[in-house]
Amino acid sequence: MRRTTRIIRSTVTHCHWQPDPHHTKDTIMNPLKTIKTIKTIKTINTTKAKPKTTKPMLVSAPTLTPVVPPERSERPADMQMLYDILTLKRGHGSIGEQKLVAQQLTPRNPSVIRDRATDMAYVITTDPQSDVLWCCHIDTVHAMADDARQVVQFDTATMVAYKNDNQPLGADDGAGVWLLLQLIDAGVPGTYVFFRGEERGCIGSRYVARTQADWLKTFSKAIAFDRRDTCSVITHQSTGRCCSDAFATDMGKLLSDAHYTLTPDDTGVYTDTAQFTSLISECTNISVGYYNEHSGSEMLDMEYLLWLRDRLIEQADLIHQVPSTRDPSKQEDMYRPWGGFGTSPASDWWEYGTVGNTYDSAPSKKAKAKPQHPECAEDVCNMRYRELVRWIEKEPDLAAELMYQLAEDLVYGPPTGDDLGTGV
Numbered sequence: 001m002r003r004t005t006r007i008i009r010s011t012v013t014h015c016h017w018q019p020d021p022h023h024t025k026d027t028i029m030n031p032l033k034t035i036k037t038i039k040t041i042k043t044i045n046t047t048k049a050k051p052k053t054t055k056p057m058l059v060s061a062p063t064l065t066p067v068v069p070p071e072r073s074e075r076p077a078d079m080q081m082l083y084d085i086l087t088l089k090r091g092h093g094s095i096g097e098q099k100l101v102a103q104q105l106t107p108r109n110p111s112v113i114r115d116r117a118t119d120m121a122y123v124i125t126t127d128p129q130s131d132v133l134w135c136c137h138i139d140t141v142h143a144m145a146d147d148a149r150q151v152v153q154f155d156t157a158t159m160v161a162y163k164n165d166n167q168p169l170g171a172d173d174g175a176g177v178w179l180l181l182q183l184i185d186a187g188v189p190g191t192y193v194f195f196r197g198e199e200r201g202c203i204g205s206r207y208v209a210r211t212q213a214d215w216l217k218t219f220s221k222a223i224a225f226d227r228r229d230t231c232s233v234i235t236h237q238s239t240g241r242c243c244s245d246a247f248a249t250d251m252g253k254l255l256s257d258a259h260y261t262l263t264p265d266d267t268g269v270y271t272d273t274a275q276f277t278s279l280i281s282e283c284t285n286i287s288v289g290y291y292n293e294h295s296g297s298e299m300l301d302m303e304y305l306l307w308l309r310d311r312l313i314e315q316a317d318l319i320h321q322v323p324s325t326r327d328p329s330k331q332e333d334m335y336r337p338w339g340g341f342g343t344s345p346a347s348d349w350w351e352y353g354t355v356g357n358t359y360d361s362a363p364s365k366k367a368k369a370k371p372q373h374p375e376c377a378e379d380v381c382n383m384r385y386r387e388l389v390r391w392i393e394k395e396p397d398l399a400a401e402l403m404y405q406l407a408e409d410l411v412y413g414p415p416t417g418d419d420l421g422t423g424v
């Protein structure tokens with residue numbers, strides 16, 4: 001219940017539309033259909049479906065042979081890859097995560113960055129001369145012990161992927177994994193890194209930043225595909241500015257066309273490329289079409305994702321030519337309360353408050369409305385996972401105190417009037 005509360009409150013305003021939490025398939029579809037009527041739908045050229053064959057009439061009892069479900073045999077290869085990725089729950093350290101590595105990465109013979117025996121990141125290079133580091137993370141917010149498989153509604157008519165079990169879909173960041181694999185297979189120049197443990201505090205990318213700094217400095221652009229919606233080129237993450245406005249503007253112009261428009265966005269939260277801001281000039285994060293990540297209403301706009309792949313392939317040469325202007329030796333931060341950092345007072349880093357709570361847009365009043373520390377279970381429910389981690393790291397004593405308080409409430413019940421000031 002607590003988790004549900006937090007999830008609903010974490011839904012953000014950037015989404016163009018919000019599903020009904022008790023949605024039916026139709027109520028999910030309708031908002032996107034509305035979007036699609038506004039913009040011209042681009043026909044995506046995917047591998048042609050195999051023609052249907054007529055089954056021969058049987059005249060005697062046949063030997064039983066396995067039947068391939070028709071939707072699998074007729075699904076284009078790129079869509080099948082997306083389906084294979086999304087139907088795995090890939091919690092950090094889970095069987096599903098291992099399966100993803102075995103199915104999608106191992107066949108491409110990646111280099112592995114390891115901390116002793118533990119894999120931290122998988123690296124595939126298509127062109128060692130390229131200065132672009134393409135990034136994504138393979139883990140999802142699912143639990144390590146979760147079953148590896150999940151049922152995904154994969155609606156190719158409306159081009160939306162979603163689920164009906166009130167658990168996260170994992171398009172964060174399955175969409176990014178798929179996109180990088182597609183770019184690799186298309187031969188787009190670059191070095192591709194698939195990080196582990198992003199949802200557990202950027203475990204893989206933090207390790208790589210700490211141990212492979214000289215290697216990272218050989219790149220001038222680190223581009224993650226781990227951002228919701230269909231419109232953002234992130235210029236700031238929780239650690240401050242990560243990418244110049246000029247670079248984000250140029251990237252947005254290169255990718256935008258009559259169907260989608262991408263522009264600089266300073267409301268990024270935290271993903272792997274935030275670890276590289278002191279090493280690589282331009283560190284950004286680009287929308288990959290998922291919405292309501294980390295929640296039971298997460299879904300993926302597959303039409304946008306396919307469009308983005310095609311645009312990246314078309315514009316790959318020009319992307320390499322975009323000047324990298326930010327000086328990584330100069331960090332541009334602004335202190336934010338509660339351990340976060342950002343740029344403008346108007347940026348909505350306070351994402352979980354955007355639906356459940358309404359704050360005055362005036363910066364001073366907004367600042368006053370924010371508690372400095374979580375003081376009760378509800379405050380914790382209203383925090384995002386990574387914000388909670390940062391607060392615990394910053395205030396371990398307060399965190400321990402809060403844990404005692406919450407545990408006592410759980411074991412003995414919340415304090416009553418009799419408990420206050422009447423010690424016996």
Ligand SMILES: [Zn+2]
Binds near residue numbers: 172198
């Ligand atoms: Zn993510």
